[in-house]
Amino acid sequence: MPSYISPFDECFLKLGRAARLAAENHPGLDSADITDMLARAVFSGAFDPSPIDMCDKVARVAPQNWLHAPIEMPPAQLTPAQRKLSPKPQQYFGANRMTIASVMESLDALPGEASQWHDLLHDIARPEGQEEAFAALTKIPFDHYPKAGRRYLEEIYVPRDKLRRWFTLRQIPLPPFLEEDGCAKLVANLEKVRQLDSLQSTRGRPQKAAWRxxxxxxLELRTENPNLPKKLLAYEAWKRAAGEFDESDLPSVATIQRKIGEILRSKGH
Structure with a gap:
């Protein structure tokens, strides 16, 4: 799962931004109306991985199958000095409705008293309590959430493909930002580049034009965000170059990732 999601990512969209963009396509509605619908959908499980996906190992770990929510990093991943910081460092984790409800309950970001939600969500003697909690959350208007809760829900990243299916199933005309499946195209392009790079992997071939x-x-990305994981660093660098070069001039993301250490060391990073 990605620990950071770029706002330019073709595969995800923040819930709040999706609501604002969708409202522009439906005169008479404002973003609050659509945010309310999407928040209820989150707790109904509409964006959770399907049972079929959960039985498929590849689908189960695919980031595009999960909501991604900002969650404080586990203490074990922080240094002693970092653990003293306030606010604590966060990263995006793949999450289902239970994860989101639990985090919001711990932040006192659900409507009403946190203790009441805790009893419903975590009482092992009443496993039906979880379903009762979600049934209630799907019936509580968004504006009844505290400010922290509204902000948290709006910051959740929703896979664009799941948003597209959600609009389609409800027979709501697709907003322009969902009509084109940019994520699928990106994944397909990445695979084409990988295959092309593999075919041209003969020793001594000329370096691809995009390497410079x-x-x-x-180097720019490492300077801007020193803690960016290498996989994401490689992907973001590839994406920048993809806007300027043909596929035949691009190495694969995997190739970039393999060479990151060598490149950064040679440049003193």
């Missing part, structure tokens, strides 16, 4: 730009992007 990729190296520059890697």
């Amino acid at each position: 730009n990729i190296t520059k992007a890697l």
Whole structure:
């Protein structure tokens, strides 16, 4: 699962932003109306992985199958000095409705008293309590949430494909930002580049034309965010170069990732 999601990512969209963009496509509605619908959908499980996906190992771990919510990093992943920080460092974790409800309950971000939600969500003697909690949350208007809760829900990243299916199933005309499946195209392009790079992997072939730009992007990204994971660093550098070069001039993301250490060391990073 990605620990950071770029706001330019083609595969995800923040719930709050999705609501604002959708409202622009439906005169007479404002973003609050659509945010209310999407928040109820989150707790109904509409965006959770399906049971079929959960039985498929590849689908189960695919980031595009999960909501991604900001959650404080586990103490074990922080240094002693970092554990003293307030607010604590966060990263995005794949989450289902139970994870989101539990985090919001711990932040006192659900409507009403946190203790009441805790009893419903975590009483092992009453496993039906969880379903009761979700049934209640799907019937509570968004504006009844405290400010922290509204902000938290709006910050959740929803896979664009799940948003597209949700609108389609409810026979709501697709907003323009969901009509084109940019994520699928991106994944397909990445696979084409990987295959092309593999076919051209003969020893001594000329270096691909995009490497100079990729190296520059890697150095800029590392300077901007020193803690960015190498996989994401490689992907973001590839994406920048993809806007300027043909596929035949691009190495694969995997190739960039393999060479990151060598490139950064040679440039003193």
